[in-house]
Amino acid sequence: MKNLLQVAYLDIRESLRSKWFIVYTLVFGGLMALFFITGVSDSVVMGFTGLSRMLLIFIQVTIIILPIFILITTVKSISGDRESNVLEYMLSFPVSLKDYYWGKMLGRFVTVFLPVLLALLLGVAFGLFKGGAMPWKMVFLYTALLFSLSFLFLGLAFLLSTVLKSTDMALGASFVVWILLLGFIDIALMGLMLQGRVSDSLIVTIAMLNPIEVFRIGAISLFDPELTVIGPVAYYLLDTLGQTALMVYAFVYPIVLGLLLSLLGYIVFKKKDLL
Amino acid sequence: MLVDAQHINKTFLGSKVLDAVTLQIDSGDRIALMGSNGAGKTTLVRALLGFYHIDSGDLSVLGHDPVKERVEVLKHISFIPQLPPPVRLSIEELINFIGKTSDLDPRQIIKEAAKMDLDIAEHKSKPFYKLSGGMKQKLLIAIALSRQSDLLIFDEPTANLDPKGREQFYQLLSLIPEERSTLFITHRLDEIKALTNRMIYMDLGKVVEDEKI
Ligand SMILES: Nc1ncnc2c1ncn2[C@@H]1O[C@H](COP(=O)(O)OP(=O)(O)O)[C@@H](O)[C@H]1O
């Protein structure tokens, strides 16, 4: 445990000094700043208050870019350490693989989750300063969603970089997974739906297995299902599952999936050659 | 006995990299491990350090399985890589990590480094990879020496040094106390002869010669 915390602590120290972390923080902080400047947070449209509207846009953008950010930076640093023989050296000391792997994971989690959380809180603080009411439920739900989103893609990144030994392969695989989850599945679903060849419940099931889709739906689940912005699948789910069940699912399912992926990565790390 | 390897085999992508290697290392051995590129020297060392899972055979280091009991094994071995790895931790963080994992007072490392005229206090917040080549090499050796390991393993430590750097390096090595065993992978027997008492040649994954000198 002492070594696990040490590995996590050092990984955090190292990340805080790295270029990727600066870029990462600037992107999410900058995104919030952009919202303030463009006045997204001021107007009241379709029943949304300015602050909720801003948070909704923030989370929707984040759902798209956070996964690829986490995948690229994590894969680069973990696979990069192996290729440059940093891993060989660090693991030549008596540290257990359990402490090393989970320590790295813990350290990474802190550095990928904290900046987005801070950006979210920054937005809330600014909204309150402008005189809005505190949207407690929304802030709480979005914090939970960002938490499980970060955790899931971190788990995936750890799995990819332990299974695929070269950085290029692991990066390539990251892109493929991201694009598949992001766009392809949606387009395929739409196509199937239009053709009407498969049952609605199959389409909904597929949508609910895609974590990105789950986050999207989770993020809008707070709003009135009658709102047209929500889309048919989300509408259907909200209607059948109910708001609370949907929110719990949107938080728990990605965590469970992330846990499985990172555990699988750990098993590969232990059972296969390290270098 | 420090190392006992019995008929160990390792295959990469269908080619046998370690071919029924049998080898014992006793305390007091100072070994020069030689052989052409691709002979399997690095693979053998990485198997001892628990990085590779061998396909068959028996391998124990101080009575432990290097993969299943890596912590026990690595408490007793120090590894000095061919090239100083581009570790981004600061010197202070690196020696704290080593102190914590290896149950060692980091001041031991500072003391050891001072013997080689390397002042760690002056550079402690610098990332390791930003040190000069000579300083990195000294620090790696200081770390290895301060850990009081039973076996020190060097993988081609001088392959990337100029003649002057090599000379300095050998001077550092003469600081290694007699009671420690050492294993050098090297191409330059002439330079290292004074520091060794046993020569092992490998070729195509096999130990082809093993003699005391
Ligand atoms: N991780 C690995 N994956 C695949 N092949 C490897 C790996 N490590 C070494 N090899 C191959 O095994 C052979 C022996 O390599 P190595 O032990 O590094 O030789 P040496 O250190 O004696 O030069 C080489 O042909 C090398 O290409």
Ligand SMILES: [Mg+2]
């Ligand atoms: Mg080699």
